[in-house]
Amino acid sequence: MLSKKWLKFIKSLQTKKFRQENGAFLVEGAKSVRELLQSDFAIRILFATEEFYHAAIRSPDGPGFAVEIVNPAELAAAGVFQSNNACLAVAGIKENRKLFAEAGEYVLVLDEVKDPGNLGTLIRVADWYGIRKVVCSANTADCYNPKVIAASVGSFTRVDLYYCDLRDYLSQHRDRAIYGAFLDGENLHQTSFAASGYVVMGNESRGISETLRPLIPHRITIPRFGGAESLNVGIAAAVVCDNLRKQLTMISGQWAVDG
């Protein structure tokens, strides 16, 4: 059963303030919770239907964390997503640990991506393209927002995020190539990518901040063939990553799909 005390606690985790105070966040639904169970996140408590519990927890020693059996109506009432009828977990927030591009690696950098759905999509795109590190400006949406977790479709378990002042961050990492998506840059289809580096994507309406522009030597633009004025930031990131991966894979001479 879901007690009033837990219900209140779960509801409180919909706001960033309470997530930070409690060092905890919500993961809702079967797909996301299954990915969570396989990750290195610490689970504090799992609320699950009898059915989900028996299907997902198969260890003879039990799950290793607290579990409460609940019914679908309780889950729908507790969480953000009314369609959730399987499970809801409370997990521990990770430390905000510094991340940077190592040799042969790319890092996605997000400057003031405000919409939680967009941030979740960007984490999913990074995961698809094998980018395991995302660095965000302090005013980017909180990655532990339930809408971000849901939109990432489980990818939040495989991609690490680091929040910081991007001006300082980019100034400190000019040893590697830094690319940024602009509306007036070099044609992406003709861009020659370094073996490792940073790809900066900007705010949904204003693009990359003025203060960051001098720190981004490689300005790239997705070529446009029709009338639309812009592309959604998640789509733009996917197109850039696809070009980058295609080129680097061709250079290395192997088609490392699913690698």
Added chain:
Amino acid sequence: MLSKKWLKFIKSLQTKKFRQENGAFLVEGAKSVRELLQSDFAIRILFATEEFYHAAIRSPDGPGFAVEIVNPAELAAAGVFQSNNACLAVAGIKENRKLFAEAGEYVLVLDEVKDPGNLGTLIRVADWYGIRKVVCSANTADCYNPKVIAASVGSFTRVDLYYCDLRDYLSQHRDRAIYGAFLDGENLHQTSFAASGYVVMGNESRGISETLRPLIPHRITIPRFGGAESLNVGIAAAVVCDNLRKQLTMISGQWAVDG
């Protein structure tokens, strides 16, 4: 002023049944209405603030359609999007006219794309990549749904849609190359695209219908480099179109950006 009669009519246009009965649909917000004003859609009536009206309608002969001056609170109450504080137009639905790929042209084909936001995004992606024709299965979301119009960010004025039975449609158009996005197809990065053809994208959870598979000779897959199981349909379509345009532009030897 927005009379009760108009308010009721506008509200009714949120449902497909009433849109079809009245042959009319809603366009909300300054960006979308400005694009509408420049398109070949017939405008039945425009509800606008004094400010928007004077900024947008500059012809000395007047607009050529009915106009009612309203205030932002009336607009927010009437429409689907509470953020709208400039204008709302009622425009005429176009005839469901057959579309097909002519020489040198690509057509996007959508099989049961259910989410209006996704359909709007797909129309915007098609527009960015210069694809002016989208063919949809009868069970795809209605392109005149206000959420589709909003998500297309004005691109609905430049892209034509045709709804039909895709099995019949694809059977009739095998004279051109037909590509479809699958999870088990040929690597998109190694695909050689014909000069014209069709690109089929499937349903958000089930992909392309079983019944259509035998009609799609070229099965393509976006190569994956990480752990995410799938990509959103709008993102997948953008990545396919980007590869297609890049390749065809390289073959033709010109970098026709904004062409």
